[in-house]
Every structure is written in structure tokens, then in C-alpha cells.
Amino acid sequence: MQPEALREFPDDIFTNNERRQGAIALHLLCTMYMFYALAIVCDDYFVPSLDKICERLHLSEDVAGATFMAAGSSAPELFTSIIGVFITKGDVGVGTIVGSAVFNILCIIGVCGLFSGLVSKPSVAVYKVFALWSM
Secondary structure: OOOOHHHHOOOOOOOOOHHHHHHHHHHHHEEEEEEEEHHHHHHHHHHHHHHHHHHHOOOOOOHHHHHHHHHHHHHHHHHHHHHHHHHHHHHHHHHHHHHHHHHHHHHHHHHHHHHHOOOOOHHHHHHHHHHHHHH
């Protein structure tokens, strides 16, 4: 008996027996190839196109990174949520967006801060925001 959520996805091209005998390696190989292809597309097309857009709009690199890069990197999550809600009629849409936002805010920004190598003292404005937030 299959859980209800498993029926929402298409069947695999391999049977369970074939996957146990090593066909899972083909899945892993395809996954690594897709990540490599995604890296090439981002390096060769995504970043240069953002540079051109920001150049024409006379935006600084900081503004470009905070707007266009964030929107471009979140687009796959948006389309995944749209497919999950409207095509498979599942309830993954809101959970995907909220979970992704929490991960981006907590983990990505934290790791960037750890690896930046810069240590700065929080400004008075940061203390005021936390003081107002804790009330």
C-alpha cells in the first residue's frame, strides 16, 4: 500500500529490483550532471545577463545582488510551488516557500557571515530594532 503523496509523482523508469541492483547509480550520475549543467548555465548566462541589466539600469552591484540575484535564485522554488499546487494538487506550495525563506534567512546569511572574515560591531539601530521587537 502506497501513501497518498507517492501517487502524485510519476512512476520511475526503473523497478525496485533494478534500483537495488545498481540502477540508482544512474540516478546519481544524472543528478550530478544536472548540477554541473546548472552551474555552467548560471556562470555563462545568468550572471552576465544580470550584469547587463544592472549596467543599463545604472544599479550598483549591491542593489543587483539584493534584488535580481535573489529573484533569480528563488524562481525555481516559485515554479516548484506552482507545479505542486496547481498540477499535482498538493499542499507543498506554502510550506516550500516558507521553509525556503527561513533557510535563506537563517542558514545562508549566517554562513556568509562566518566565511566573510569581517567582524563588525552592531550599530545602535540594530539594538533599537531588537529592543522594539522584544516588547
